[in-house]
Amino acid sequence: MTPDLQTAGAERLQHWREHEQTRGGSGGRSASFGRPVRGDEPDFAHGVALYLDDITVSFDGFRALNALSLAINVGELRCIIGPNGAGKTTMMDVITGKTRPDAGSATFGQNIDLLRLRENAIAQIGIGRKFQKPTVYEQLSVFENLELALAADRRVRASLFSRLSGEQLDRIGEVMALIHLTAQAQRTAGLLSHGQKQWLEIGMLLMQDPKLLLLDEPVAGMTDEETERTAELFLSLEGQHSLVVVEHDMKFVEQLTEGWKKVTVLHEGRVLAEGTLSDVQANQQVVEVYLGR
Numbered sequence: 001m002t003p004d005l006q007t008a009g010a011e012r013l014q015h016w017r018e019h020e021q022t023r024g025g026s027g028g029r030s031a032s033f034g035r036p037v038r039g040d041e042p043d044f045a046h047g048v049a050l051y052l053d054d055i056t057v058s059f060d061g062f063r064a065l066n067a068l069s070l071a072i073n074v075g076e077l078r079c080i081i082g083p084n085g086a087g088k089t090t091m092m093d094v095i096t097g098k099t100r101p102d103a104g105s106a107t108f109g110q111n112i113d114l115l116r117l118r119e120n121a122i123a124q125i126g127i128g129r130k131f132q133k134p135t136v137y138e139q140l141s142v143f144e145n146l147e148l149a150l151a152a153d154r155r156v157r158a159s160l161f162s163r164l165s166g167e168q169l170d171r172i173g174e175v176m177a178l179i180h181l182t183a184q185a186q187r188t189a190g191l192l193s194h195g196q197k198q199w200l201e202i203g204m205l206l207m208q209d210p211k212l213l214l215l216d217e218p219v220a221g222m223t224d225e226e227t228e229r230t231a232e233l234f235l236s237l238e239g240q241h242s243l244v245v246v247e248h249d250m251k252f253v254e255q256l257t258e259g260w261k262k263v264t265v266l267h268e269g270r271v272l273a274e275g276t277l278s279d280v281q282a283n284q285q286v287v288e289v290y291l292g293r
């Protein structure tokens with residue numbers, strides 16, 4: 001990074017600190033699901049965030065997804081489990097436009113046909129994806145990473161690198177607090193622990209205010225304490241965002257589902273079972289294909 005950029009970054013950080021002081025810390029943010037809908041925006045009025053219907057994806061005749069149907073509600077936190085090769089990644093690839101299915105439909109809200117959109121358009125309308133490995137800008141500070149994530153949003157790109165608005169500074173401050181990195185605002189991302197990098201990347205996704213977050217094995221490689229904090233973070237996001245969490249760590253799934261939420265078990269490209277974690281753990285078919293191994 002050039003000295004100029006460093007100075008500019010330090011100035012913006014200072015600007016944020018002054019702003020925080022005048023407003024007396026970060027406040028709450030109202031859920032964004034209830035606002036009026038424009039024609040090209042997803043409509044969540046019916047309470048469904050994502051609906052996959054009869055999705056089939058074949059690779060050289062092999063069905064990675066086989067008539068998969070799944071619905072995720074607005075604000076829901078859904079864990080998806082399943083053995084290796086069940087089709088979890090392929091499902092996320094379809095939702096985010098990376099893979100086109102051979103058949104079926106994928107709808108965001110009740111009006112947006114995801115299969116007609118390219119990957120970047122899908123990200124712009126409010127679907128964020130977190131891959132397993134953290135991808136943050138290692139040379140930049142926590143604050144600068146979040147600032148850059150703001151720039152990925154078309155609506156604010158034009159104003160960036162001038163002075164951030166009060167609202168933008170508030171949002172960076174809120175997100176840093178959510179991901180427990182306020183004290184590390186100035187720290188170079190490359191020096192963060194693995195868990196902190198994962199949180200920072202989640203924070204970068206949150207800067208774009210996604211309605212639906214897809215999280216692929218978010219706690220892989222984390223310490224027990226980091227895993228616990230990640231569960232707290234996801235539980236605090238539930239309600240304001242829909243979250244789809246693909247995970248192998250059953251203890252983490254138990255924390256997230258709190259004994260009552262629905263878990264989906266995928267196997268051979270389709271839903272094998274749905275229910276509470278204890279329901280699916282008691283399901284004989286599930287035991288045979290996955291949990292009992």
Ligand SMILES: Nc1ncnc2c1ncn2[C@@H]1O[C@H](COP(=O)(O)OP(=O)(O)OP(=O)(O)O)[C@@H](O)[C@H]1O
Nearest residue numbers: 059062063064082083084085086087088089090091
């Ligand atoms: N591009 C591809 N070409 C051929 N086969 C593929 C391709 N992508 C996925 N598959 C196959 O489709 C099946 C589903 O893979 P997928 O990665 O979606 O499973 P998964 O549930 O995410 O597995 P894991 O838990 O191991 O990540 C697997 O058998 C995989 O080998």
